[in-house]
Amino acid sequence: MQNFDQKHIKNVAFVGAHGVGKTTLTECMLFEAGLINRRGSTGEGNTVSDYHKIEKEKQMSIFTTPLHTEWRNYKINIFDTPGLDDFIGEIIAGVKAADTIVMVVSAQHGVESGTEVIWNYINRYRKPTIFAINQVDHELADYDRALQSIKESYGSNVVQIQYPIMYQGSRAIIDVLTMKMYVFKDEGGKPDKKSIPEEEQEKVNTLLNELVEKAAENEETLMEVFFDKGTLTEDELKQGIKIGMMNNSFYPLFCLSAEKNMGSGRLMGFIDNVAPSAVDKPPFSTANGKEISYDESLPVSAYVFKTQYEPNLGKINFVKIMTGKLKAGITVTDFNTRKEENINNLFIIDGAKRNNVDQLVAGDIGAVIKLRDVETNTTLHAPDFDVQIIPMDYPQAKMKKAIYAANKAVEDKLSEVMRKITSQDPTFEVSFSKELNQWVLACQGDLHLSVFEYLLKEYGMEVRFEDLKVAYRETIQKSANTSYRHKKQSGGAGQFAEVHMKVEPYYEGMPEPEGFSLRGKEEIDLEWGGKLVFYNCIVGGVIDARYVPSVLKGIMESMANGPISGSYVRDVRVMLYDGKMHPVDSNDISFKIAGARAFSDGILDAQPKLMEPVDQLEITVPEALSGDVMSELQTRKGMIMGMDALGKYQKITAKVPQANLTGFSSSLRSLTQGRATFTSRFDGFTPVASNVQEEIMKKHKQELQEA
Structure with a gap:
């Protein structure tokens, strides 16, 4: 496989709503580069990127798939991402690892609601972005409306590079940057290059002036040239666009039909010639306070942005090389675990296909297999080059389900299998709830849940999902006095304790209780939320001080099992003000039992809610x-x-x-x-x-x- 220098490696993620044609565009680019001889389709289930069984069944992208093309001495690493926000974790991984984002927008629907979620992460990671209006040949396409929706959503920094027209009965795309018109046959493919028609000159000149002014804004020297000559050359325009993209002040807009392979080659050329590579970018800050660049002369570091498990390969860690050169045979340190890991095999992976390579340079994308403890969101680095790339963060789950193993054999293995699945997709969260006494899966939606179930079955795990029990809380609405005497005699030393207490609702800022001798106060932040405020108001030694903690312990145990639903009790304060003890039979267990029973009875009398x-x-x-x-x-x-x-x-x-x-x-x-x-x-x-x-x-x- 050809080795590429840093400036000739481009990393691009295709993002956008479901159904806008990201996977089809990926197929076009592979086809244009000659890496495949036939373009697949999601409907036929034969695309390079949607190769998982579940993706073929559902006819949609579910996982972010890294692959690459080689085009005019450039290597373009592509991340084909899902479009539904159920799979936001996969989308985030693609956005994080890419250096340029292509936001694909449907000419039928314009900007859709799912793109807002994606845009938040593009902004967070400050990624240069290209807009591509796809499906311009669709019978319901409305390019102008789609363009307007993009400008309304993302502002005046969106600048048209192209727009579609009909020319003598054929579809054509006018390109303002190259000042050419590309005319396509009905079946698409390679276009004929023609001069721009006279009737389009006024519109083209208006767009060109906008393009020139916007490009000149981004660089002082270009601004001087613009003021001096009133225009910029194509090379000067490309320079200004690249600087603007890196400053997030210029978002070039293209149009195409991925299904007909119209305009994809031109987009690839722009990615090659203009879109920033990793090495073009200024130094970036790390999580541990370093400023570094994508410099291949530095010691090696690599960020793990995705983990995947394959039946034949086992665990695959996808990495972006941040500094230096990652080579087979070296040893690196995992920043998170501080363990050493041996890099035995390096791959470039295209869907289900893998290609062995000897090394990857800073800015490139690859995969490593059989690393023992390496997980997503860690940094691998040379032992003497301690660096941590800022990790990804993920949105909160939208739904939860209870998981039950089908049988004991499954139950014994289930925990380890679920750990692997959450390693592959950190937006799955699995925990065991002591409160609900069940395994809980938190995920992004019903489709996300179906993927979890599919992955479990791939490991031979039969489970059932049920609606989660509701984690209610109980409290009280009025005060109540309560007491309980615990007495037990069964030969030898017995058990005796008597307690009197007052329970009442607690709220922040309430005044201290009146009518009691306050000798001690404990304010407890309950692990299930809310508070318990406990006052020791015992006078005269009717209860020995050493038994008061046992009363509190009994109250706490009782709070874990409220009288209405057996749920946790919260926001209560208790004044322990009287009681009795026996010189022989009183002990800690007796006062714990008395405290628990008195509290339970008091809650029932205090109008529980x-x-x-x-x-x-x-x-x-x-x-x-x-x-x-x-x-x-x-x-x-x-x-x-x-x-x-x-x-x-x-x-x-x-x-x-x-x-x-x-x-x-x-x-x-x-x-x-x-x-x-x-x-x-x-x-x-x-x-x-x-x-x-x-x-x-x-x-x-x-x-x-x-x-």
Whole structure:
């Protein structure tokens, strides 16, 4: 395989909403470069990048697939990313590793809601970006409307390089940078280059002036040339565009039809000649305070942006070389684990195909296999070159499911298999909830869940998923006095303890209790949220001081099992003010039991109230569909908190009980044909309705009787 110098290596990620043609564009570029002799399609399940069985079944990209083309002495590493925000972790990996982003937008729909989520990460990582309006040949295409939606969403820094026209019955693309018109046959492919028609000259001149002015803004020398000559040469324009892209002040816009292979070659040429390579970029800051550049003369460092498990290869770590040269046979240090790892084999991977290489230079992309403990988001570095690349962060999960193994044999292996899956996609989160006594999977939506299930089956794991139990909380609404005497005699030393206490609701900033002798105070932040404030108000030695911690321990144990639903109790304060003890029979266990029983009885007398967890949702939806979404939220007892206009979209903010969010991701996708996105975060607890509390309490009592 040909070796490329740093300036001739370009890393580009294709991103955009589902169905805009990213995978088809990838196929075009591989075909144009001669790396494949026939373009595949997602419908036929024969594309290079969508090679996983589940991608073929669902006819969509699910994983970010690294591959490469070689074009006019340039190497272009391409990341074909998914389009649905269920797979946002895969998209983030592609954006993080790329040096230029190509945001693909449909000429039919323009900017769609999913692109907003992606754009947030593009901005966060300060990535140069190209816009490509695809499907310009579609019967429902509206290029001007799509262009307007891009400018409305991303501002005046979006500058047209091209626009489509019909020319003598054929489709054509006019290119303002090269000042050429590319005329395509009906089947697409290689175009005929022609002069720009006279009737288009006025529009082209207007766009050229805009292009020249915007390019000149980015470099002082170019500005002087522009003022002196009133224009810039093509090479000067390319220089200004590149600087503007690196400053995120210039977003060039192209148009194409990936399905007909119209315009893809020109886009590749622009990526080659203009888009920044890693080595073009200024020094960047690391997580541990270093300033470094993509310099191949430095000691080696490589960032692990993705991990994958393959049946034949085992674990594959995809890496971007940040400094130096990564060579087979060297030893590196894992920054996260501080363990040494041997680089035995280096690969360039194109979908399911792998090519062995001896080394990769700074700025290049590759893969390493059989590293023992290396996971996504770590930095591998030379032992004497301690550096950490700033890791990726991921959005919160949108839905949760309980996982149950089909049998004991599966249960024994399940934990290790789930660890591998979360290693491959960190937006899956698996934990065991002691409160709910079940394994909990947190993920991004129903499609994301189906991928988790598919991966489990690949490992031979049979499981079932169920709706998660709701993690209710209990509190009280009034104060109550309570007492309990524990007495047990069974030969020899017995057990005796008597406690008197007052329980009452707690809230931040409440005054200290009156009418008690306050001898000690403990303010406990409960691990399940809320507080317990405990006062020792014992006078006269009626309870020995050494037994007071045991009373508190009993109260804490009782708080883990509330009377309404068996859920955790929170936001209570307790004044222990009286009691009795026996000189022989009193001990710690006796006072712990007495404290627990007195507290439980007191809670029942203090008007207990069940609290349910509520999430705050932010839903971005096409304006025309916002009414349907609000109706869906209302059926789920959601409270609409606000609406904001985002161009042709609406952002709806609502609070919805977690108990009513089951299946929301699927319902939203069905209602909006997949054109809405949402984020979800825990907002707090709110009281449930009285009738709901009664039903839950009745069910809990029945469960206790049956246990």
